[in-house]
Amino acid sequence: MKKIFLIILSLLGLTSFAQTGVVKGKIIDKQSEKPISGAVITLIGNDENQTTSDEEGNFKLFGIPLGRQSISISLTGYESTSVSDLDITTGKENLLTIPMMEQFNTLDEIVVTSGSNKARAINKMAIVSTKQFSPEEVTRFSGGRSDVARLVSNFAGVSTGDDSRNDIVVRGNSPSGMLWRIEGMPVPNPNHFATLGTTGGPVSALNPNLLANSDFMTSAFPAEYGNAIAGVFDLGFRKGNPDEYEYMISAGAYPGLEFMAEGPLGKKGGSFVAAARYGFVGILGLAGTTAQPNYSDISFNVAFGKSKLGNFSLFGIYGTSKIDFLGENINKEDPFAAQDEDGFVTSSFGSIGLKHNLDIGSNSSLKTIIGFANSGNTYKNDRYYNYDTPSENKLRFSDIDNSESRITFSTLFNSKLNKKITIRAGLLFENYTLNADLATRDRQQDNDGDGYPDLVQLIRNDGNFNIVQPFAQGQFRLMEKLTFNGGIHAQYFSINEQFVFETRSALSYAVNPKNTISLGYGLHHQSVPVPILFLSENINGDRVQTNKNLDLVKSDHYVLGYDVKLANKWRGKVELYYQQIDKAAVESSPSSYSSLTEGADFGYSIDKTSLISNGKGHNQGVEFTLEKFFSQGFYGLFTTSVFESKYKGSDGIERNSPFNNGYVINLLGGKEFKIGKDQNNVFSIDTKFTTAGGRYYTPVDLAASNLAGYEIRDDANAFSRQYDPYLRWDVKFGIKLNSKNKKRFHQFYIDFQNVTNNTNVFTKQYNRLTNTVNQKDQIGFSPDFGYKFQF
Incomplete structure (x- = not known):
């Protein structure tokens, strides 16, 4: 630490100067x-x-x-x-x-x-429940790990409460209800170590250095968004510098080692920006597991400049990840693995799109995107039966190989008829190809009499399906103070041949220059997660996919908001919401199960077949935001949500959702101090405090688990118990150094996460080796750091 301090002081002495940007x-x-x-x-x-x-x-x-x-x-x-x-x-x-x-x-x-x-909001059709964020906030806020998903956990209505994954829980909904879009194109889960059907993961594959300001929506989103009932993350890639070449080299505990380049391309105003990253968090021992993860990603955006045929751009992202859990090297407290197992995990994610913008007249344009995306994951698991005995025997316990590809075509026509009326209409077509295989011994019988559970193929699907989503919407400025946005979205799902219409509307009334009232409604539908949809069961000796005809899950959103400008750079906002959910997947016989409880883990249930679309649920709450935009050297953000999330299975009993934290409180702030002879360098302090109610969980039925030899939950008392409240405090220190006479810039930070070393609960699960229920905790105190050099 003494050497680091001396180096920083020497750099400060070298960079005292007066320069401009x-x-x-x-x-x-x-x-x-x-x-x-x-x-x-x-x-x-x-x-x-x-x-x-x-x-x-x-x-x-x-x-x-x-x-x-x-x-x-x-x-x-x-x-x-x-x-x-x-x-x-x-x-x-x-x-x-x-x-x-x-x-x-x-x-x-x-x-x-x-x-x-x-x-x-960037999207002019978004009035309610939308928050614009900048990539600069991703790296500025303490505890963010350069992860956009962790950034939005600071917003009202969003909760994570999990240091090991970045799943986004919006207003009590399952993370599987999220829609991710990049440059207007829907994409699969953009996280490392992602699995089929999930929307989160341990490490983000999205590079904030390539992102532009983007929108995050939590309810009643405009008509151009579909096949989601929780929220929308509408991300855009920024363009490269069209005039000068610029470069960046950086290293950070979680994003890893990175190199980025950007600059002009051609003579028609084109540009490019590209970056590659390689993670090394496992080497530093900050992964939260004794196994060592390996991951890398590359992102790019190429704008070809203006031409007679319009403006073309090519964008893409690709990431891979791998981790081996070897039982002999696993700590018994490891939350992700067991000592009597070897697990081998790989995943990949890729997306590429060609975007075309064409001007039509003086006030209209047509945007078209053709894209391809692919995500895949494999999991090979070997279990040592009769572990640590002379008769120890290793058998393949699970074998998962999933690959999802999608071809996307979307077109959007935008026209400003006059200063009071703007219309948008378009179509999104997605063709999915799914190759999913899941074989496991988990919860299976020994029908072949070899003394071990049989390795049973639960999913084997090689097929494709289509989702078609046309939409039309308009913005009508009825009066100077009154704006109405309305639209219709339709969705066709080829698997069950269901076609639905959805109405969307929002109203904003500016009472005066400081006070605005907003009202929104949205009807939304989403398909049941693919891992549930394609489960198969044994019927008369044949494996039959009995969930394929499940209806689309239906959701009605209602929102009332009040926005006030309290002072210069100060803003307050309150939103009340209610969400009614119908047609969730539940079991045909009375039980506590619902598809609304899925999606916050690496996998889904493997024994829920012959489901029906009779499930219900609701989410309701109030959210408050107080924000001090950055000015006079400091910023502040206080958000709190008080909410209720309930669901009903086929037994008709209303229960807590696993995402029913009850409350979430975030308090963030930061101050920058100008330093150096000419006050051109910066020393910063940022902090974040978060607390939330614990998640509800289903207790383990210990007697039944001991008898079966694997974990059995007490489903009759599903989600009846709650973990202890989540609490975490992060403190971050940073220095920015501007070069004296060259185009160079240095930035360094160290982020002390969970400084109180609070051991938040990760899970309580059955231990096969000891026949007990063990509690496993999340990461305690963990330092994060980063260095950036731009030139």
Whole structure:
């Protein structure tokens, strides 16, 4: 530590200087998405430093002082807006795309200001339950591990409560209800060590250094989103610098070693950005398991520039992961493996898309995407029967090999009819090819008489199916203070040949410049998770998939919100919501099971067949957000959610959902201090405190488990017990160093996670070797660190 401190002091001495940065980008009309010329961009605090957007909407603003800065954008006939919290450094130029809304009334005496650009959703059709986030927040907030999924756990209505996985639980829904989109294209689970049907994992494969500002939606989302009942993560890749080549080398405990490059491409304004990462968290002993995980990923976005045929871009992401759990090397407290087993896990995720934007007239455009995505995972598990005895015998216990591929075609037509009406219509077509195989001895009988449970093939599916989703929606500015968004979404699921229509609507009323009331409703449907849908059972000696005709799960969302601007850079928000869920999959005979309880683990139930679509559930709650946007060197965020999540199985008894934490509280804050001779370097302190009610779980039936030799839960008392409350406090320290006379920038941070070493519960499970129920805890105190060099 002494050597590190001396190195930092020497770097501070070398980098005391006065230098400036650059902000550039494009100004667009938010409704038509066309470039705006003539907009005036001004550095807030220095009215003399300003520039004007050209015919293509492009602008460049030079001479920006280092540190946190803000700019304002104004143009006659448009609502003035601003972009704050710009982190100006010597290592990289800031690239922005800034939308402006045309004024409802252009009379001279009316002045409308939209405030911070970040206070509104990027998707203009999203009014309720939407939060815009920036990738800079992913690396700034303490405890985030450079993971976008962990970032959104700070938002109201979202809970994780699990240090080992980043599953996103939205308002008490299962994580399997999430929809992930990249550049407008739905994608499979974008996490390392992902498994079929899940939406989370231990480590994210999404690189925040390639992401643009994006939207996260928790309810009643607009009509262009479908096949999801919980939430939508609508991510965009940023474009590379079209004027200069820039590079970055970084190393971090969880993202690993990274190299990134970007710069101009061709002579038509094209650009590229690409990054590759290799993880080494296992080497550092921070993985939460005694086995060593290996993972890597690559992401890219190539914009080919403007042409007569429109604008083309190619984007993609690919990641692989592998881990071997060898029983002889496993600690008995390891939450992911056992000493009498060897497990071999591999997974991969890839997505590539070609996007085409075509201008149609002065106020319309057509966006088309053709893409391909694939995800796969294998799990080979060997168990040592009669472990640690002279008759020890190793047998293959489970063999899983899943591969999901999808071809995607989507098209979206956007047209601004006038300043009051904007319409959108489009179609999403997805063709899935599924190759799923699952063979296991778990919970099986010994029908061949060899003294061991039989290895039974529960899933064997080589087929394909289609999902077709047309939609149409519009934004209607009924009055200067009143905006209505409405639309219709339809969905066709080829497996059961079900076709459904869904209505979506949202209303926003600005009582005055500081207070806004919003109201939203959405009808949503989603297919039952694939691992449940394709389970098979033995009927007269044949394996039959008896769940394939299950209905789409139906969900009605109702939201009421109130948004208030408390002061400059201060915002408060309250939302009340109710969600009614029908047609969940349950067993035909009375039981506590429901498909709504699946999705928060690496696997799904393997014995739930002949299901019917009679399950119900509901989620309700209130959320509060108090946010201080970054200004005057500090920021703050306080979010809390009080909610209830219940479900009914086929026995008709209302029970707690496993995701019914009851409450979640997050408190974040940070302060930056300018240091160095010319105050051009930064020392920062960030902290985060989180607490949440424990998750409900089903107790182990110890007597039945001892008799069977494997874990049996007391399903008659499903989710009747609750883990202790989750609590964690993180503290992060960082330094940013700007080079004296070259385009170079250094950043270093160390993040002390769970500084109180609170042992949050991971699980309580049956131990076959001792015939007892053991509690396994999550990671205690764990340091995270990172270093970044931009040039």
